[in-house]
Amino acid sequence: MKISIDKLYCIRKTCYSRIYIIKDNPKYYLKDNYFAEKLIQEYKTLKFLRDNKFKNIPEFELKNIGHRYFLILTNIKTDPMFWDKINKDQTSKIIKCVKKLHRIKNRKGKKLKHFFNQEINRTRLNLNRYTIINMYDKTEKFKHFYNLLLKHIDYIEERSKKIFSGRERCSFIHKGLSYSHILYSNGEIKIIDWEDSSFGDPASDLSQLFNEPRFPKRVFLNQYSTLKENKIIMKRIKFYRYLNFINEILQLLSDNINLEYDLNSLQKVKEIFYEKEILLNLRNLKKIRKTL
Numbered sequence: 001m002k003i004s005i006d007k008l009y010c011i012r013k014t015c016y017s018r019i020y021i022i023k024d025n026p027k028y029y030l031k032d033n034y035f036a037e038k039l040i041q042e043y044k045t046l047k048f049l050r051d052n053k054f055k056n057i058p059e060f061e062l063k064n065i066g067h068r069y070f071l072i073l074t075n076i077k078t079d080p081m082f083w084d085k086i087n088k089d090q091t092s093k094i095i096k097c098v099k100k101l102h103r104i105k106n107r108k109g110k111k112l113k114h115f116f117n118q119e120i121n122r123t124r125l126n127l128n129r130y131t132i133i134n135m136y137d138k139t140e141k142f143k144h145f146y147n148l149l150l151k152h153i154d155y156i157e158e159r160s161k162k163i164f165s166g167r168e169r170c171s172f173i174h175k176g177l178s179y180s181h182i183l184y185s186n187g188e189i190k191i192i193d194w195e196d197s198s199f200g201d202p203a204s205d206l207s208q209l210f211n212e213p214r215f216p217k218r219v220f221l222n223q224y225s226t227l228k229e230n231k232i233i234m235k236r237i238k239f240y241r242y243l244n245f246i247n248e249i250l251q252l253l254s255d256n257i258n259l260e261y262d263l264n265s266l267q268k269v270k271e272i273f274y275e276k277e278i279l280l281n282l283r284n285l286k287k288i289r290k291t292l
């Protein structure tokens with residue numbers, strides 16, 4: 001297939017990646033990334049999945065067009081209302097597909113406990129990065145906020161010690177399992193956006209998926225594993241939800257700091273977040289903490 005660069009039409013931009021379609025050819029989606037190695041990583045993951053007989057991915061190809069790398073994917077035309085009117089058959093297809101993914105095990109590699117500790121470290125790093133960005137901010141409000149989050153992280157680490165003592169190996173996980181990455185066309189589920197995936201704890205994938213509005217958690221767990229295993233998985237999911245909330249709060253703040261250079265307006269943006277989103281999330285942290 002020959003594609004010329006001036007036929008490409010950008011339909012979506014984020015900080016690092018762009019999605020293009022080809023004019024007059026709705027069959028494909030093209031993705032590129034500011035960091036070429038990220039794109040190649042995603043391509044390698046897609047190959048790895050294909051080699052492991054995981055079929056719920058679009059067809060793909062890595063191509064050099066006009067001296068730039070693009071990941072070419074088949075366009076999975078999904079009804080925008082898919083998640084609003086999802087039926088039993090589709091739900092069970094999604095469960096089967098996620099189960100199949102998590103059955104890809106890392107035999108020699110990391111254990112779940114190791115993965116969880118890595119996630120804790122990543123959160124600590126995020127907290128410190130956020131502190132550096134906010135060096136100029138010496139207000140009591142900020143210090144209080146920093147200490148509060150630090151306490152939450154310490155608490156999670158302490159409480160998780162019993163849960164993650166097992167010897168179970170990591171599975172291959174997607175790491176961004178949200179509604180926008182699960183597509184459905186011609187009776188088949190296809191999962192996209194594999195750029196962050198690696199081996200890890202399947203409960204971490206589930207914690208993201210279960211955070212989506214009206215996701216059928218019970219039905220999912222009943223088909224995903226046995227009743228006894230479900231209890232353990234549910235516990236682990238709670239720990240990841242707890243950590244995800246903290247990372248979300250940090251993300252909210254650092255995102256705005258990247259966008260806003262003017263300190264006065266930055267302060268305003270931050271105040272809004274302190275008042276609304278962050279406080280709301282902090283309330284969620286407390287709720288989860290009670291259930292651990």
Ligand SMILES: Nc1ncnc2c1ncn2[C@@H]1O[C@H](COP(=O)(O)OP(=O)(O)O)[C@@H](O)[C@H]1O
Pocket residue numbers: 012014017018019029031058073074075076077078180181183192193194195
């Ligand atoms: N093969 C595809 N078929 C249909 N839609 C796609 C496809 N690839 C990407 N998209 C759409 O573009 C969005 C962004 O793609 P994604 O791979 O998630 O990029 P990013 O890494 O920027 O999040 C997806 O949420 C989806 O709506």
Ligand SMILES: [Mg+2]
Pocket residue numbers: 181193
């Ligand atoms: Mg995405």
